Amino acid sequence: MNLLRFLLRRLAFAVFVLFCVLTLTFILSHLIPGDVIQAWLGKEAALYPNVAKAYAARYHLTDPVYLQYIYYITGMLQGNLGISPSEGFIPVSSVIESTLPLTLQIVLLAFVMCVVLGVGLGILAARYHNTPADAAIRVFYLAGYSSPPYFIGIAILVVASLYLRILPTGGEYDAVLVSPSTSITGFPIFDALVQGNFSFAENASIHLILPAMTLALVTFGVITRVARSSLLDVMQADYIRTARAKGLDEGSVFYRHGVPNAAISLITISSLVMTFLLTGSVFVEFLFSYPGMGYYAFKALQGSDYPGIMATVFVFAAIIIVTNLVADILYAYADPEIRLG
């Protein structure tokens, strides 16, 4: 019962925050200097006055501000995000439809790499804490998260693609060699696998590796640090002492009692990790010319494409809010104090 109330409160709050983000983007979009219509249609608006008038009528750009706000909110919630000047005036929602799955592919792979690397090294660092191995791991993750993602990306690019020549320099797939399958879920690799197009799946997956690895190297430090410290804390607990007293060897005590109990604290930082990964995707996709939503955000920024910028910010924020909510739910379920009241 307590759990349900907690979940409902969290859900309500998440919706509220999303609403605030929408309002914020609305306010910011109306602070754009100059003519609103020109800003939203892009620089060519002056050349097509009839189109500009029709656009203004359709999007109610000449109505009073509070009416515009209502149209904005209802429009956004129905999926109408405006038209994107920098992508040739196609609807923003279709751009996001085609680019978001690609970004999610990278982010998901990076998340897996990050957790494996972070938790693995965290466990090792705790097992051998205060030895040179621990210090070496610390230097490694410190260097990782202290470096800008684009720098690590360039370094990896130079080493892996140019010197070792084992991985491609960028792009989503080699169009010369393979072609994608028809879209079912919107995730190219998954669609290809389901339809048996294994050559595309393999080729596209290889192109995922460098961008995902860059993101993972920059972010795993957070996980390692938390895993190490929570593991060290857990090992001081009474039940660990009991397990040792029962005669279990140190390895079993560590891996069968210590690690599972430390896992709970990892849930809380996973939403932080997702935030880092999502914002990092902007740089990584630019560097590796990967046509995802981060790259679109960058192009929108360069091209003063305000509908695009607002929409990408909103979608990113929505993903982060949802991730936080899921993490809170998982944590509430795992924490007996909240679950049992």
Next chain:
Amino acid sequence: MAVRLREVLSLMTRNKQSIVGLTIVLAFLITAILMEASALLNVQFTPYPANPLPSQASPQLLPPSLAHPFGTDNLGRDVLSRILVATPYDFMIGFAVVGSAVFIGAVLGGLAGLRGGLLDEFLMRFTDIFFALPVLLIAMVVGAILGGGIENMSLALMITWWPSYARLARGESLKVAHQNYIEASRLSGQRSPSILFRHVIPNISGTMLVYATLDIGTVILVYSGLTFLGLGNHPPAPDWGQMVASFNGYILTDPWLALIPGLVISFGVIGFSLLGDGIKDTLGIR
């Protein structure tokens, strides 16, 4: 454990890690001050001018050598000099953003912890809303609207950086708020804002500064990301992230051009990370 202000300085030198970090940070700091002084006094401290006229420029795209330790770029400008000159920008914005975040956070969080009740609830919900905003993206939006440049980016970062400090301040101030001297102040008729500034904030600022030292590096990292996207200093003024971005096309032929500014950024941030981590280790904070 509430850390007092005076102890912070001695904390920074207690273990090897923080000493290394402190050395790096001080090296950068001294460079930043020197470069800022050279700009204000119109004296050149760098081996070559950072923005030379075409007649003063060296040959283009020279690899690193004794004369040009970091080589020259596509316009014949000495890369080392440009990197040195760009130092104050990143550092100033680091200190400015963290400074304002500490102040805003201390006031809001300190007040929330001190008064409690409805005010606490309201302030923390307000903080949570800002917590959910992704810093980089909001800064991008502000940059798109107001244009780039270091002032606009400082503003964008200041608006979004304070929430974690507010939470920290609230936690610390909750520990302090039940102390006897606070109750005594209240009984003697002191009003909340006065208690806040004269009793609460001095006692929580130690912990907040520990957190802040680690954070300055993060601000530098985020700002360099923004300059990479083109939102920082307008060319020809040098800025580390912007240098990496503009030399992206030269990776195949002259990789040092893009790698060296990135290394400098990493080095600076590592210094702050070591310092912050070292202090945390000394205090036993996780």
